[in-house]
Amino acid sequence: MKVTIKDIAQKLNLNFSSVSRALNNKPGVSEETRKLVMKTAAKMGYRPNVIARGLVSRTTRTLGVIIPDIINPLFGAITTGIIETANQNDYDVFLCISNWDRNKEIDYINAVQQKQVDGFIVKSVSDSNTILLDTAHVPVVGYESWAANNQFSSVSTDNIKGGYIAAKHLIDCGYRRSAIINGPENSSASINRRKGFIQAFIEHNLKIDDSKFCFGEYDIESGYILAEQLLREHKDIDSIFTNNDVMALGVLKYLEENGISPGKDIGVIGFDNIGIASMPQIQLTTVKQPKHSIGRIMVNLLLDEIKNNAENIQHYPQRILLEPELIIRKTTCKK
Amino acid sequence: MKVTIKDIAQKLNLNFSSVSRALNNKPGVSEETRKLVMKTAAKMGYRPNVIARGLVSRTTRTLGVIIPDIINPLFGAITTGIIETANQNDYDVFLCISNWDRNKEIDYINAVQQKQVDGFIVKSVSDSNTILLDTAHVPVVGYESWAANNQFSSVSTDNIKGGYIAAKHLIDCGYRRSAIINGPENSSASINRRKGFIQAFIEHNLKIDDSKFCFGEYDIESGYILAEQLLREHKDIDSIFTNNDVMALGVLKYLEENGISPGKDIGVIGFDNIGIASMPQIQLTTVKQPKHSIGRIMVNLLLDEIKNNAENIQHYPQRILLEPELIIRKTTCKK
DNA sequence: TTGTTTTACTAAAGCTGTAAAGTAAAATTA
DNA sequence: TAATTTTACTTTACAGCTTTAGTAAAACAA
CATH class of the missing domain: 3.40.50.2300 (Response regulator)
Structure with missing residues (x-):
């Protein structure tokens, strides 16, 4: 079925290692033989078994x-x-x-x-x-x-910095009472983004309330559920930083369904800059990762x-x- | 470095093939030896090299x-x-x-x-x-x-049927002058979806104009560009069938940017039912593929x-x- | 006790390839 | 022409594993 160097060798009455060297352009075969081997290999449809080769090279x-x-x-x-x-x-x-x-x-x-x-x-x-x-x-x-x-x-990505510039931007826009929708509690990305975010608030002498941090999975549903929960429990929230864009999509979904206008009524900033974020219907402000x-x-x-x-x-x-x-x-x- | 069956064999003063049989639960080793081999293998951190195994089994x-x-x-x-x-x-x-x-x-x-x-x-x-x-x-x-x-x-997916139900739905909604944004001309999916679409129009004694078929890549940009082109060249178009949702997103982008309301001013139907299609800001009618x-x-x-x-x-x-x-x-x- | 079967191994071959060592013939040198 | 080097191969070993064949010892039957 599958052609091996031994098949080629047999056909040409050569030793299989000569065939090996011919095919690998290693010295020790005449130019004539090399060409013959190459041609026969091509004709027989030979494909090296890189697995076997890997056994020797250990890669x-x-x-x-x-x-x-x-x-x-x-x-x-x-x-x-x-x-x-x-x-x-x-x-x-x-x-x-x-x-x-x-x-x-x-x-x-x-x-x-x-x-x-x-x-x-x-x-x-x-x-x-x-x-x-x-x-x-x-x-x-x-x-x-x-x-x-x-x-x-x-x-x-420098997540601390990412969180920081997200917060800085919210503050510059005039938002003062932000909530954070985090990923899972032990996610290092989440921890660092939050850290940077809080740092910016502190630097601007603003307080950010622990009760406005919530945690979920990195998916739309989580964003949706947590947005509902946050806005129900804290009427004063003026902006939300979500730890990724997919969660932000969930937030936007909730806002849209409830007639709350993102940007006007409440600020939303995500993380990642996924493709859909730039859709005119979405227009999500976000922190881009390369x-x-x-x-x-x-x-x-x-x-x-x-x-x-x-x-x-x-x-x-x-x-x-x-x-x-x-x-x-x-x-x-x-x- | 890496532990092989030979290492285990040497340690236990066994032949390496006995080790192989012990590990693979094949007959020919005493229960006692088998257990010993198993334990030693685990202790030494043995991981079979499935590549080498594959050489033998040819899979x-x-x-x-x-x-x-x-x-x-x-x-x-x-x-x-x-x-x-x-x-x-x-x-x-x-x-x-x-x-x-x-x-x-x-x-x-x-x-x-x-x-x-x-x-x-x-x-x-x-x-x-x-x-x-x-x-x-x-x-x-x-x-x-x-x-x-x-x-x-x-x-x-049954693309002919998919195209058919897309057209049928547009017709049921009262649309009569559809355009189709296709994928590449030689794409069989595109060909079949178009075929089904046209078939439904014929069955309803409606005409669909060849000049309203256009072709592009399966991406947002193509959808955007072709929407612009179609609507510029044909003022009478009342609906667009795009061959996939990503292109439909491009169409929606164009419509949004030009103040044209999808659904009201012009019908848009996509194909695939990707996740974003269900976002309230998008709400794209589409043909779902499993x-x-x-x-x-x-x-x-x-x-x-x-x-x-x-x-x-x-x-x-x-x-x-x-x-x-x-x-x-x-x-x-x-x- | 001898002969047979079973058990529990070992030895060797093979999967496909590379690489090092060995060899016979051709080419070169003295 | 004989000695040496080079060329073009072949032989052998090995990578890590499975599988088949072979063997010595133990278990069993006659």
Whole structure:
């Protein structure tokens, strides 16, 4: 069925290792033989079994990528960046979707590691990362994983700064009584964005009330439910900072359904700058993350580490922080 | 470094094949030894190298998936369905994004095939599928590939019917002069949706003008540009059928920016039913595809074929057509 | 006790490829 | 022409695992 170098060798009455060298452009075969081998290989439809090759070289040119969810356009864009950059460097990607499930994440790490990936890119749900690191002796780059574990490199947007510029913008617009719709309580992104947000309020001698922090999942429903809850419990809220755009969409949905005009009646600012945020019907003010670049940078970092690892160069984990950018649209414009 | 069965064998003064049998629960080892091996393997942190195992079994429990784009929520959802179902069956997935580029697609097919995937799921951009089939002797399942090549199985929504119910709904709403914003001219989905659409118009003794068909890419920009063009060239258009929701979003963007009220001034119906379509600010009427199921069904079909292939059971390509469903929202409500 | 069967292993081959070492013939040098 | 080097191969080993065949010892039957 499948053509191997042995089949080629047999056909040409050559030893299979000569065929190997001919195909790999290594010395030790005459130009004549090499050409003959090449031609025969092409004619027979030979495709190297890179798996077998990997057994010898102990590399697979394959990366494992574990992401919570690709329907959230944030991760969709990051994943696209990852896959594109990996492919440009002749790596393929095992894509795993943990669906925010800690156990699934661990299962994936084990399964994919057994497939001998050369490295991992992980957006960890909980911080099972540590386990990963101990058991897998494989280079790893995380997204937003620094706080949890600085044994391996991490890339993220500067979330403190992102929270800060979000708050600063709200304050500049004249909002004074903000609420925050956070992601899960233990999410480091959420923690840092909140931290930066509060910091700006303090710097402007404004108080921000703990009771106006609420926590949920990073999805539309959560945004919707928490908006309802917040606005019911606190009549004085004049603006909401949601920890991502998808949640902000939920907030906007609630506002729309209840005849509350975002921007006028209440300010809303999100995080990520997903595509839909720019729709004229939405016009969500948000903090942009360089999503595609995040993917690209993570891969480049990982490939570096893989290379260093192969050459036994000492590994120093790096933390890369990317700049957030304020995108002002219509959901914040009190003045 | 990495623990192999040989390391375990050496430690226990056993032959490595006894270790192999012990770990795989095959007969030929005493219960005592088996337990000892198991315990030692766990203690030493042994992880089987499934790659090496695959060399012997000639399977990798890996699928190759080639998709044009995962930021379009349609493919995001299909891909999620694929990955989830694959994982439930202990398969991993190489995800490749062709970015609607025919050559990239071919490159991917070659690259991934060399990694000995057990099967392919492909949403082909052009129909390079044929090449694939000839060179790769590997089971393949396509999304919307039947018209192009019925050598391998294909799953899709019944696009003719989808187009039909879209038109029927517009007619029922009282619209009479529709335009169609299609995808690329050679897209089979686009062709079939248009065909069904026209059919409904004919059945209702209505005429639909060829000059109101236009073609573009499946993205927001295309929808935007073509809406502008259509409405400039044809003042009488009362409704637009776009071949997917993302394009419809572009149309809605144009309408919003020009003070034209969708639903009232002009009817808009999309295709796919992506998440944002249900946002109150959007409320896009559309034809729903069972996206997640499409992914699931493709994987199940593929795994069946892989199994049959292994058992040398004759392969008959199947065509699976799923039911589209009309989702009525606010962008169509003339009456 | 001898012969047979079963048990519990070991040895070796094979999956596909790379790489290092070995060899015979051709080409070069003295 | 003989000695040396180069060329073009072949042989062998190995990557990590499975599988088949082979073997020695233990268990059993006659």
